[in-house]
Amino acid sequence: MGKKGIEAMVGLFVLLGVVALLFLALKAANLANFGKRDTYTVSARFDNIGGLKVRAPVRSAGVSVGRVTRIALDPKTYQGVVTLELDSHYVFPKDSSAKILTSGLLGDQYIGLEPGGDEKNFAAGDVIRQTQSAVVLENLISQFLFSKAADAGAGAGAQEGPK
Amino acid sequence: MNLLALIGARSIVALRNWGHATLFFIELMKALPAALRRPMLVITQVHAIGNRSLVIILASGMAVGFVLALQMYYALVPYGAADSLGLVINLSLVRELGPVVTALLFAGRAGTSLTAEIGLMKAGEQLSAMELMAIDPRARVLAPRLLGGMFAMPILAILFSTIGILGAWAVGVGLIGIDAGSFWSIQQSRVDLVRDIGNGIVKSAVFGVICTFVALYQGHETQATPEGVAYATTRTVVFSSLAVLGMDFILTALMFSTP
Numbered sequence: 001m002g003k004k005g006i007e008a009m010v011g012l013f014v015l016l017g018v019v020a021l022l023f024l025a026l027k028a029a030n031l032a033n034f035g036k037r038d039t040y041t042v043s044a045r046f047d048n049i050g051g052l053k054v055r056a057p058v059r060s061a062g063v064s065v066g067r068v069t070r071i072a073l074d075p076k077t078y079q080g081v082v083t084l085e086l087d088s089h090y091v092f093p094k095d096s097s098a099k100i101l102t103s104g105l106l107g108d109q110y111i112g113l114e115p116g117g118d119e120k121n122f123a124a125g126d127v128i129r130q131t132q133s134a135v136v137l138e139n140l141i142s143q144f145l146f147s148k149a150a151d152a153g154a155g156a157g158a159q160e161g162p163k
Numbered sequence: 164m165n166l167l168a169l170i171g172a173r174s175i176v177a178l179r180n181w182g183h184a185t186l187f188f189i190e191l192m193k194a195l196p197a198a199l200r201r202p203m204l205v206i207t208q209v210h211a212i213g214n215r216s217l218v219i220i221l222a223s224g225m226a227v228g229f230v231l232a233l234q235m236y237y238a239l240v241p242y243g244a245a246d247s248l249g250l251v252i253n254l255s256l257v258r259e260l261g262p263v264v265t266a267l268l269f270a271g272r273a274g275t276s277l278t279a280e281i282g283l284m285k286a287g288e289q290l291s292a293m294e295l296m297a298i299d300p301r302a303r304v305l306a307p308r309l310l311g312g313m314f315a316m317p318i319l320a321i322l323f324s325t326i327g328i329l330g331a332w333a334v335g336v337g338l339i340g341i342d343a344g345s346f347w348s349i350q351q352s353r354v355d356l357v358r359d360i361g362n363g364i365v366k367s368a369v370f371g372v373i374c375t376f377v378a379l380y381q382g383h384e385t386q387a388t389p390e391g392v393a394y395a396t397t398r399t400v401v402f403s404s405l406a407v408l409g410m411d412f413i414l415t416a417l418m419f420s421t422p
Contacts, residue, residue: 003203006210013214017318020325021360027347028253028328029354 038088039066040124044098044111049080050134052100052109058084060113065090068111084111086122093118097130109134184380190301191309191379197299198306208311212273212375216319219272220265224323227260228252228330236339249346250353252331253324257354257363258419261324263411266370269316270403274378277308278399281382282392305383309375316371317364324363362418369410374403 049071058066066086074081086092095116102109116130198205231252239245281304284290290300336343354360378399385395 006207009214010206010210013209013217013315014318017321020321024257024321024325024328024360025356028249028257028350029356029360 039085040088040122041069041083041085042122042124042126042128043081043083044128044131045074045077045079045081046098046100046131046133047079048133048136049082050100050109050136052082052111052134056108056110058086058111058113060090060092060115065113082111091121092116094120094122094126095130096122096128097132098128099132100134102135183384187380187383188376191306191376194299194301194306195310197302198310201303201307204303204307205310205314208307209315212277212308212311213315213318215276216269216272216315217322219268220319220323221326223264223268224326225330227264227323228256228327228332229334231255231260231327232331232334232339236335236341245341246345247349248335248341249328249331250349252335253328253350253354254359256324256327257359259411259415261320261327262363262366262370263407265316265320265323265367266374266407267404269312269319269371270374270378270400270407273312273315274374274399274403275396277312277375277378278382278385278396279392281305281308281379282385282395285383285385286387286392288387305379308379309372312375312378313368313371316374317367320363320367320370358418362414365418366411366414369414370407373406373410377403377406 052068052071054068054071056068057064058068066084068082069085070081070083072081072083073079084098092113093116095118097114097116099112099114100109101112122128232248235248235251236245239248239251284304290304293300293303332343332346335341336346381395381399381402385391
């Protein structure tokens with residue numbers, strides 16, 4: 001194969017690689033959501049963040065409006081401090097509440113934002129006041145067991161009482 | 164006593180080989196700028212190493228995609244997660260199987276051909292003749308091959324991963340009948356361009372250097388006999404494979420250990 005033939009084949013090879021990479025990036029990865037949109041940062045404090053991870057989505061009415069960018073522990077109040085980046089297109093009233101919810105039954109956890117009714121909206125750097133921590137399965141189970149034990153105790157006491 | 168002496172002797176020989184290989188690597192690195200000044204040499208090598216390996220890489224990629232789709236489907240169905248088939252296959256290929264399997268195939272196909280070529284050049288005293296003519300064989304012969312391998316490997320790994328995902332799509336969506344929309348949309352939401360695909364490309368670049376260098380070194384150090392060349396080609400495949408798998412563990416631990 002002559003010199004031009006070899007150059008053409010190698011060019012084709014590289015082109016094939018670039019096309020494959022573009023295909024992977026656009027169709028099989030999150031390049032479509034990659035663009036740097038304007039965002040503003042707010043933070044929220046939780047007693048228990050459960051399984052929330054950095055880069056978890058922030059959703060309002062099910063629509064993704066931002067991402068979690070940082071999770072830290074406040075050394076003074078021992079609360080979890082979660083930093084959220086919200087899309088500048090979306091503004092929320094100052095009394096909106098943040099809950100940690102789970103997608104599906106066993107899925108990843110995300111932050112659900114429910115808008116409040118205040119006239120003023122969040123500015124960059126604000127702190128979300130109303131928060132609800134994640135549901136911890138072990139606490140639920142122990143609550144359930146205690147309530148069952150209390151019912152059984154009350155039932156037995158009521159049976160013996162009238163004797 | 165004899166066993167101890169034997170172990171000591173073997174260790175010293177191994178250490179000397181490592182040192183010799185490192186010095187050889189440094190010499191090759193010094194010759195890289197001279198090779199870059201003659202792009203036609205590098206392009207010829209990319210053709211010989213990359214283009215010629217396309218058939219086996221694409222065929223293996225497709226086969227691996229088919230098999231992964233079948234196996235992962237039956238593994239995911241009991242958990243009701245069959246729709247995540249695309250995500251599982253994408254991550255397996257792009258993070259691990261793409262770079263590693265491509266490197267193993269590359270060592271087998273391109274590595275052995277490089278070793279045999281260099282070994283026969285050395286056996287036929289072509290390299291010494293070049294040196295006598297004041298042509299640096301490292302710059303003219305060895306460094307272009309190293310550059311060609313470094314350049315071709317990441318492209319081959321990307322092609323392997325892509326055709327694997329397409330093969331899995333053909334089997335999963337076409338044959339088995341899982342949902343086409345969620346096949347792609349779950350991948351789009353969970354696969355990160357930099358963390359997953361980017362790290363995979365870094366891995367394949369490292370493996371490319373390893374495989375090509377081992378092939379060149381074994382070819383250069385071979386004894387100038389037919390048995391020597393045959394022995395050198397098997398050593399290339401064995402050493403490349405072990406080095407790639409070991410390096411894969413280290414790189415995976417570095418790149419993917421924190422969620």
